[in-house]
């Protein structure tokens with residue numbers, strides 16, 4: 001286990017912001033992870049768990065407590081009698097490499113989730129999803145360290161109460177501090193080469209299949225990676241359009257009356273309990289925040305001096321152009337949220353966890 005003080009957290013996050021941690025540990029085994037979490041809890045210290053740092057905005061003042069960086073590795077694939085398999089991955093397994101390895105070994109199921117940054121252990125937290133799929137469709141169980149009961153616990157898929165970008169794990173996280181620390185995750189896989197039905201219209205079009213039809217899993221991975229790269233949604237150390245937390249806002253879910261009040265061309269999809277899911281990207285764009293909003297020469301330049309902006313390829317990502325602070329990212333995000341509310345009466349909610357910081361209050 002590595003350990004130290006005053007590590008700058010900007011080095012652990014994909015948006016490259018965040019001040020120092022009072023203390024930090026890097027846990028390379030499950031045992032080290034539990035020991036580090038227990039030690040922080042017994043000392044009464046606030047605890048921040050960081051995986052790939054791709055869904056966190058940490059304040060410029062840093063985190064006055066213990067930061068545990070997850071670096072546990074290991075995976076095991078067990079074939080079942082029915083021709084499926086369950087892959088058990090340690091929380092610290094890098095997600096996209098895990099997806100790639102299942103496909104190259106002939107197992108399908110995770111292909112539409114290719115190219116998402118971060119580690120396997122974070123995927124159940126916000127029910128990671130893209131291109132019509134999410135991990136709730138594959139997860140069999142999640143092993144956790146329960147900090148309240150101080151014991152290992154195993155949750156079934158149903159126990160986790162998955163929803164759109166949420167789960168029991170996220171709902172029990174307070175100010176970015178989780179009750180349950182994920183140790184490992186089990187995923188159900190199917191024999192390839194065919195992948196799961198392609199639900200997302202844009203992906204089906206690229207693959208030349210009808211929505212709802214299956215396609216070869218390797219083709220789905222290739223197409224998803226291409227689509228994501230075109231939107232700056234695959235991490236690239238040379239490309240500031242990817243120095244972000246991915247989508248900064250979730251797609252809002254509103255009641256039918258609020259949806260009916262929107263222009264007829266506003267994209268919308270049915271959600272649970274008669275509610276309607278809207279496109280945050282469409283609302284942002286139509287409220288007047290185009291790609292690159294915040295860059296020098298754009299209307300939003302004064303918000304953060306050009307240091308932070310919407311991606312030049314996707315209006316949902318708030319990006320660090322190289323020298324941004326957390327305050328800069330939040331200034332751009334806050335202006336966008338306020339502008340969408342003014343234009344459509346709908347408040348957007350951040351998807352990343354905001355640690356020790358928040359969107360600026362409305363003036």
Ligand SMILES: Cc1cc2nc3c(=O)[nH]c(=O)nc-3n(C[C@H](O)[C@H](O)[C@H](O)COP(=O)(O)OP(=O)(O)OC[C@H]3O[C@@H](n4cnc5c(N)ncnc54)[C@H](O)[C@@H]3O)c2cc1C
Pocket residue numbers: 014048049050051052053054055056070091116117118119120121122123125126127128129130173176177178180181182183232233234235242244245246247353
């Ligand atoms: C370019 C880009 C594209 C993205 N595209 C997508 C996308 O298509 N779909 C999508 O859903 N997300 C997307 N994201 C967001 C992000 O990659 C995912 O949410 C990812 O699962 C976060 O993993 P992480 O390991 O980086 O988590 P972190 O950012 O390190 O942590 C996120 C949260 O999970 C908690 N956490 C992490 N590990 C554990 C653990 N083991 N136990 C308990 N809590 C834990 C943290 O405390 C924190 O609250 C994107 C991000 C980027 C930068």
